[in-house]
Amino acid sequence: MKNWPLWEVFVRSKNGLEHRHCGSLHAADEDMALENARDVYTRRSEGVSIWVVKSSNITASNPDNNGELFEPAHDKVYRHPTFYELPDEVKHM
Amino acid sequence: MSEEQIRSLERQFDERIARDEKIEPKDWMPEKYRKTHIRQMSQHAHSEIVGMLPEGNWISRAPSLRRKVALLAKVQDEAGHGLYLYSATETLGISREEMYEQLHTGKAKYSSIFNYPTISWADMGAVGWLVDGAAIINQVPLCNTSYGPYARAMIRVCKEESFHQRQGFEIMMKLANGSPEQKDMAQDALNRWWWPSLMMLGPTDAESIHTEQSMKWKLKRKSNDDLRQQFIDQTVPQAELIGLTIPDPDLKWNEERQSYDFGEINWDEFWQVVKGHGPMNKHRMKARVGAWEEGAWVRDAAMAHAEKKQERKQKEAV
Numbered sequence: 261m262k263n264w265p266l267w268e269v270f271v272r273s274k275n276g277l278e279h280r281h282c283g284s285l286h287a288a289d290e291d292m293a294l295e296n297a298r299d300v301y302t303r304r305s306e307g308v309s310i311w312v313v314k315s316s317n318i319t320a321s322n323p324d325n326n327g328e329l330f331e332p333a334h335d336k337v338y339r340h341p342t343f344y345e346l347p348d349e350v351k352h353m
Numbered sequence: 354m355s356e357e358q359i360r361s362l363e364r365q366f367d368e369r370i371a372r373d374e375k376i377e378p379k380d381w382m383p384e385k386y387r388k389t390h391i392r393q394m395s396q397h398a399h400s401e402i403v404g405m406l407p408e409g410n411w412i413s414r415a416p417s418l419r420r421k422v423a424l425l426a427k428v429q430d431e432a433g434h435g436l437y438l439y440s441a442t443e444t445l446g447i448s449r450e451e452m453y454e455q456l457h458t459g460k461a462k463y464s465s466i467f468n469y470p471t472i473s474w475a476d477m478g479a480v481g482w483l484v485d486g487a488a489i490i491n492q493v494p495l496c497n498t499s500y501g502p503y504a505r506a507m508i509r510v511c512k513e514e515s516f517h518q519r520q521g522f523e524i525m526m527k528l529a530n531g532s533p534e535q536k537d538m539a540q541d542a543l544n545r546w547w548w549p550s551l552m553m554l555g556p557t558d559a560e561s562i563h564t565e566q567s568m569k570w571k572l573k574r575k576s577n578d579d580l581r582q583q584f585i586d587q588t589v590p591q592a593e594l595i596g597l598t599i600p601d602p603d604l605k606w607n608e609e610r611q612s613y614d615f616g617e618i619n620w621d622e623f624w625q626v627v628k629g630h631g632p633m634n635k636h637r638m639k640a641r642v643g644a645w646e647e648g649a650w651v652r653d654a655a656m657a658h659a660e661k662k663q664e665r666k667q668k669e670a671v
Contacts, residue, residue: 262656263450266443283506284440286449288652289659300436303429304513323380 266315267293269300271307279311287312359383370570375501378444386570387445389563390500392461393572394442399456399463401435406640407471407633408480416474423520424477430517434510441502457642465623466553468631475528475535475542481521483543483550483588489514490584491554494574522591529595536596543592544600551615552623554581560620585613 264286270279282301287293293312302310321329337343346353354362363383369376376382405428412428415421439449455461466484471477492514495507528539555561555577567573575583585604592599603616625631 262653263448264652264656266440283437283509284443285436288655289662292655292659299429300433303426303433320379323377 264288267297267312268315268318269293269297270311270313271297271301272309273306274308279309282306284315290314367569370499374499375504376499377501385566389566389570389572390503391442391445391447393567394438394445394500394503395447395452395455396462396464398435398438398442398452399461400467401431401438402456403463403467403637403641405431405435406637407467407469408477410471411474411477414474415477420477420524427481427517427520430513434506434513437506437509438503441506444502453645457638457645459629459638462627464553465626465631466549467637468626468633469545469549470633473538473542475525475538476546478521478524478528478539479542479546481517481519482525482591483521483546484553485514485517485521486588487550487553487584489518490580490587495572497571497574499571522595525597526595529597539595540597543597547600548618548622549626551581551584551618552620554584556620556623557618582612585615589613 265288266284267287267290268284269282271282272279285293285296285300287296290312294310297310297312301307362381366376366381366383366386376386408424408428408431412421412424415424439452442452443449452461456463466487471480489511492507492511496504496511498504498507525539525543528535530536558564558576558578561577564573564576589599589604601616603614605614606612607614626634629635
């Protein structure tokens with residue numbers, strides 16, 4: 261017997277907001293994954309749209325490499341508005 | 354990795370938790386942290402799943418449609434809570450099948466409260482009011498626990514749980530205000546569920562082997578005895594309000610402590626039930642394993658259908 265694969269579930273709580281990851285579940289195929297996601301994650305009108313993605317299709321970064329991966333941003337302070345000096349007379353910019 | 358490197362990693366790990374940082378699935382973690390979380394989280398999931406059985410028993414015999422839809426929704430929530438918790442546990446590297454296997458072979462435990470029978474409709478009231486009430490007290494602090502997926506699952510669970518307790522209390526209140534027979538039924542349910550509910554909050558601190566480590570990892574924020582006192586202090590006035598009597602002759606308000614003193618808990622009974630000798634242990638496992646085995650052909654058929662659909666799609670693409 262083959263086990264049902266794992267799916268990641270993303271729910272948009274209302275239009276105007278992004279889909280957010282809310283958990284995972286097992287299902288035989290994508291149709292069943294959608295129906296199970298409705299029953300498991302939206303029993304109280306938590307969503308207006310659901311995405312399901314097979315977990316094996318997700319590529320994730322490794323937290324052990326966070327240094328190399330995210331560090332370069334730290335020394336680029338000129339990407340932030342506070343890096344720039346303006347005269348006090350300029351109230352809003 | 355050398356032992357010294359591991360110790361240094363462990364120190365950094367403990368500091369992260371002390372700073373209230375969350376640990377996520379792919380982060381490095383001590384093996385003991387992983388194992389302890391797998392044990393507690395899977396046990397929690399199993400409790401939700403087995404917890405459906407005593408209440409499922411009454412769905413078809415609920416006294417009105419209002420009660421029936423509420424009970425059905427509650428049992429469905431418990432299935433949902435079990436599923437949130439199983440998938441959160443899977444992020445620690447154990448498969449769903451392995452967890453089921455551990456439950457079905459008795460290697461993993463579930464809350465011993467579900468090894469008591471639900472013999473009257475009033476038990477649906479008592480279970481919701483007391484068992485879910487004690488569960489909420491246990492679960493609320495876990496919304497802040499250090500392992501991210503567990504904390505997120507617990508936030509969902511806690512949001513949904515409060516209706517469970519209120520529907521139970523409403524059932525008790527209605528019965529307590531009903532005919533003398535109905536009131537007796539409510540009192541009888543309280544008599545049977547009170548002590549097991551107190552035991553549900555775990556062995557006394559002196560005998561609890563996991564407490565200290567669990568406190569450090571925020572798997573536990575308060576000791577079992579503190580949680581139990583909190584449960585008693587909050588529940589006694591509720592019983593008085595609906596005119597029911599807590600079955601404890603030693604229960605009395607302690608002005609100095611601003612808390613209730615209570616009688617001796619029968620820990621022998623607790624350990625007997627934990628070890629598998631409760632009134633319903635065998636029955637619950639038989640129902641659970643039976644459901645799993647009898648559902649095997651459905652799971653296989655769904656998988657075969659999914660594969661066939663996939664093949665058809667691929668052929669059409671060619």
